Amino acid sequence: MSSREIAELTGKRHDHVMRDTRKMLVELHGEEALPKFGGSYTGQDNTARPCFNLPKRESLILVSGYDVHMRAAIIDRWQLLEDRRSPEAMLNDKSVLRALLLENVEKVIALETRVASDAPKVAFADQVSAAPDAISISQAAKTLGTGRTRLAAFLRQKGWLTRTNEPYQDKINSGLLDVKIGSWEHPEKGLQRSVTALVTGKGLAKLHQLFTAH
Template structure:
């Protein structure tokens, strides 16, 4: 078994399954079995199934961890459980066993209160300073790289800002040219994305009303003559500066 289960924080009060076995005069394997039963009952789904079918679990849980107490014995593993899990565990034991465990908990708590926090050694302080300097240097490098990227993008940003503020609208062919897209494929893309459509029997593209309302498209009405010399009114869809900016963003994502 190569890993360690869940990590109860070292600062948290815990009791080991071996100590509980000693206090309650129970076999250690039986205490471990009882702890696993708690995990199965309190957890659900795959975690519970895994614990139920394994001698020791690998799941992460804030109340329990598993450690090998004898490195020479591959089977020498024990649980360390939080006070909460300890109290849940001994609920099922008789009064003498519960008393022995509770008294030990009080003793551990008293010892814990009297322990003064240890100050870092000179070596530990030096390592902390070195790590802080490395993180600072890495942050400076990342900020420098970000600055280069922003500078490289500045021309494109300025260009699109000028487009967005300009007054003129472009037809579909000119828009495709500005965005460096093949006109035919560009029109197909706009149609697929719900920007433009054609009426049945008509050749001209028209803009969907929602795009017109958003100021992305507009229609130009003009008069032309057919082959017989008769005049007819036609509509042409135009892409506004706002629509051009929006399309440039959409094509970048696309």
């Protein structure tokens, strides 16, 4: 409760309430440990003026030295403030119910919008997770709606593939790519190793995000 409201309820001058509040806080806490109850308000001349914003305990202690009518006014005001925050009072207040209903409707609309926007991503991830094996870059490109050459260039640019289209080890370790090791007979060089990069389900889901953003 602000010192201005206390002044209005008790009929005392605000500067007198401020004086009484300072004295009370010094007596309660001492000069070195005063709590930070200070605030400000805009006066009629549009200038900032000081006030106090007191919790219930300090408000009641302050008015304990006032006459019974002043104390009753402050206690009644605190009772009203607390009743407004109680569930029973809120259920009986139509304006509060309307505000709560509007707030929940807005949350539901926002959630439905997010679910709708995420649905294609979720469906894509589910489809990829269901794939039993890793797929070739050509198959991945077809799934992503692009060409193999373009996807391979994109993977090299992003640091997934080397210049010879072999997967980097960190991408294999992270489960984004895999390899198929094969061999073939060169007419002059003899037996040669072949490394074919494969895109895993996890990698395809990640590529879907990166490639779409690109």
